[in-house]
Amino acid sequence: MFKNEELEINLGPQHPSTHGVLRVKLRLDGETIVKCTPIVGYLHRGVEKICENKTFFQGQVWTDRMDYVAAVSNNLGWAESVEKLFGIHVPRRAHYVRTMMTELNRISSHLLWLGTHALDIGAMTVFLYAFREREQILDCFESFCGARLTTTAFRIGGLREDIPPGFIKQVQAFQDRFLDCIDEYETLLTENRIWKRRTIGIAPINADECIAFGVTGPVLRAAGVKYDVRKAFPYAAYAEMNFEIPTRTEADTYARYLVRLEEFRQSHHIIQQCIDGLPEGNVMAKIPKVLKSEVNEIYHPIEAPKGELGYYLVGEKGGQNPYRFHVRGPSFVNLQALPQMTEGRLLADVIAAIGTLDVVLGEVDR
Amino acid sequence: MSILKKLLPLDIASGMKLTGKYFGRNFLQANRSKKHIHITVEYPETPISIAPRFRGRLQMLRDEQGEIKCVCCLACEKICPTQVITISKGKKEGRKTPFPTRYDFEMERCIFCEFCVESCGFDSIILNHQFELAAYNREDFSIGMEGQFQDMFRVSPVGQHSISSTKNPDSPDYT
Incomplete structure (x- = not known):
């Protein structure tokens, strides 16, 4: 009467644990996954093609909308890659403010990850605690550039305006209480036996497989590879900053959790150095009103909260817009490792695996 | 010792202690303490503060x-x-x-x-x-x-x- 046959089910695209419109086609044998196929493209907007038809100034607003929880990082990547294409030198103060904002954004992105990942696995409380601090960071963004999510924070050549009065005080108020907040998350999760059961040994991927898939960011660092674009190819003011790259060797979900928690502390440390060493001076380089490129091509990687975010720009002679624009999105590349992490394991681990990869579907689909 | 650690859910108790601390503080002090401890506001009755650089219409x-x-x-x-x-x-x-x-x-x-x-x-x-x-x-x-x-x-x-x-x-x- 009962036959042993494989069952094919869809996880998503409307599943709350897939963090957006990710559809995962799963072939199940009982509760074990035989085959896992992530299907992307439900949120495709053609950002690369749109940006090829916009000027270099206008293209920035589309980078906000790729990885919408880390919009400032995306803005930084766009601004720096266009500056690299045109050879524009940005004032030192602008570099410091950019570094500070990007690190705040890294904290806010990791906080959203921590809250939703814990919520998916079953720890409801952390979500509320994480969003409490995220709110404070978003308030900082609002006073800096006027928007909370789609920031359009920087401009090509520096910043639009200098930081508003009272901004340093606002960031310092966040800095003063954030270390205690990390301890609170640790109290709630790190030693918790339910959290440990759900994360230790779940969704492993070792260093060789990570490199083969091109996986970057905290997932790679949790596998023991000490690779961080901030150290490997320093941009903005990171060359002057003093920080560590946290690594673990376990390469499971729990190790990635610990790596990201340590990144909170390192980001906190970098922001403090930016506040203390903020140089005086202007924040905008002199740039022409119309940017006309030469025949040139650049690739500029930055360390987004999810991993290596690279922008590839090709300029044509006299062109006001990029001839070719390509994004190497960390979420998209990291998602390709999902079958490797889940095949042969249990259905419930897929949720943990999607959570620990920290994908944002706006960037996967673009 | 390790068996005792396994039997007693001390790890969960420390988490409960933290949430209990916040619950007690909010229960006893909200609306009474002079220090502002609310995170949320009762919008739209209470107007929210907007940063001067806010980008509206x-x-x-x-x-x-x-x-x-x-x-x-x-x-x-x-x-x-x-x-x-x-x-x-x-x-x-x-x-x-x-x-x-x-x-x-x-x-x-x-x-x-x-x-x-x-x-x-x-x-x-x-x-x-x-x-x-x-x-x-x-x-x-x-x-x-x-x-x-x-x-x-x-x-x-x-x-x-x-x-x-x-x-x-x-x-x-x-x-």
């Missing part, structure tokens, strides 16, 4: 004589990434500079990036602090210089009836 400005400041240089129209601004150039009696006969702003496609305000050399437009931008008809999003709901100088239909936009002293629509 596009608004045209008039000078002291009540004249429209815009001189139709079309800089905002050119820079706009989503092409939501359309300007028709015209002339007016007794005015030296060009006068916009039409200044159409399609709010449904606006992404509030403030590039238009940045490009304006005459400070004739701002993004105000209005954020309650919902409307009942699609036409209400096509904002121009005249018409009942299509007036760039007035607040949007929902904003007009909102408690918070009229109560907030930071807002330019404060009455």
